[in-house]
Amino acid sequence: MNFNPTIPIYLQIMDSIKKDVLSGALTAGERLDSVRGLAVKFGVNLNTMQRACSELEREGVIQTQRGIGSFVTQDKSILKALEREMVDQKVKEFLEEMRSAGLTDKEILTAIEKGFKK
Amino acid sequence: MNFNPTIPIYLQIMDSIKKDVLSGALTAGERLDSVRGLAVKFGVNLNTMQRACSELEREGVIQTQRGIGSFVTQDKSILKALEREMVDQKVKEFLEEMRSAGLTDKEILTAIEKGFKK
DNA sequence: ATTAGTGTATTATGCCTCTAATACACTAAT
DNA sequence: ATTAGTGTATTAGAGGCATAATACACTAAT
Numbered sequence: 001m002n003f004n005p006t007i008p009i010y011l012q013i014m015d016s017i018k019k020d021v022l023s024g025a026l027t028a029g030e031r032l033d034s035v036r037g038l039a040v041k042f043g044v045n046l047n048t049m050q051r052a053c054s055e056l057e058r059e060g061v062i063q064t065q066r067g068i069g070s071f072v073t074q075d076k077s078i079l080k081a082l083e084r085e086m087v088d089q090k091v092k093e094f095l096e097e098m099r100s101a102g103l104t105d106k107e108i109l110t111a112i113e114k115g116f117k118k
Numbered sequence: 119m120n121f122n123p124t125i126p127i128y129l130q131i132m133d134s135i136k137k138d139v140l141s142g143a144l145t146a147g148e149r150l151d152s153v154r155g156l157a158v159k160f161g162v163n164l165n166t167m168q169r170a171c172s173e174l175e176r177e178g179v180i181q182t183q184r185g186i187g188s189f190v191t192q193d194k195s196i197l198k199a200l201e202r203e204m205v206d207q208k209v210k211e212f213l214e215e216m217r218s219a220g221l222t223d224k225e226i227l228t229a230i231e232k233g234f235k236k
Numbered sequence: 237a238t239t240a241g242t243g244t245a246t247t248a249t250g251c252c253t254c255t256a257a258t259a260c261a262c263t264a265a266t
Numbered sequence: 267a268t269t270a271g272t273g274t275a276t277t278a279g280a281g282g283c284a285t286a287a288t289a290c291a292c293t294a295a296t
Contacts, residue, residue, distance in 0.1 A: 019218045050245095
């Protein structure tokens with residue numbers, strides 16, 4: 001995985017796992033790799049991976065059972081909120097950035113269409 | 119200014135100034151506030167502001183004259199590249215994120231349209 | 237009971253960002 | 267020449283992130 005050096009790795013890992021949940025790569029109730037396995041997979045230290053997992057649990061995205069493993073939550077309200085959060089939030093941020101750079105809504109759409117073709 | 123705690127402040131300040139240049143709030147050749155003035159305006163330490171300015175100069179966005187001040191470059195090729203960089207880059211990142219979250223192009227457009235209305 | 241595989245906790249170290257305080261260097265106006 | 271306003275440099279310290287190494291705690295299978 002390619003990490004953006006300006007954003008804490010544990011946050012980027014959390015984001016990656018959240019996207020897997022939204023895209024269906026990880027389904028509700030599914031067991032994740034072990035923290036050690038994930039640490040290797042993401043190429044980070046065990047502590048960093050642990051940080052990402054404990055934060056994900058704090059947010060309710062995964063549930064952890066000591067000695068067994070971590071599982072994607074089955075709480076649909078959380079998963080739905082996650083979807084809204086991820087999409088709405090990123091759309092909002094994107095639009096704010098484009099507008100503060102002086103682009104009109106029409107220009108933003110054009111830029112998006114152009115981006116589709118690449 | 120409201121800073122995102124997960125991104126270095128000096129980068130966010132650079133971004134803010136770049137947007138001012140793109141949106142026309144700062145025009146080519148225009149003089150910026152002094153580093154000290156900007157530090158107060160952004161509510162950061164002088165060194166942090168200096169860091170942002172020296173990076174902006176390294177990128178060619180501004181030009182600095184010791185004892186006088188900093189000025190937005192008049193090099194149109196740099197300004198044009200800045201526009202392309204800012205827009206294309208952010209569009210690309212946005213699309214990557216939306217797609218990795220499982221959204222189709224159509225769904226992305228719908229989300230954007232929805233964002234316009236808010 | 238032992239073992240292998242889990243999650244969890246602790247301590248130490250290094251790096252980067254940010255702040256703080258101070259000093260130096262240059263320019264323009266007086 | 268002096269002064270006020272610039273950009274620039276240096277040193278010190280606090281805090282967060284990441285790594286490294288180690289140990290502990292729990293679970294399931296043998």
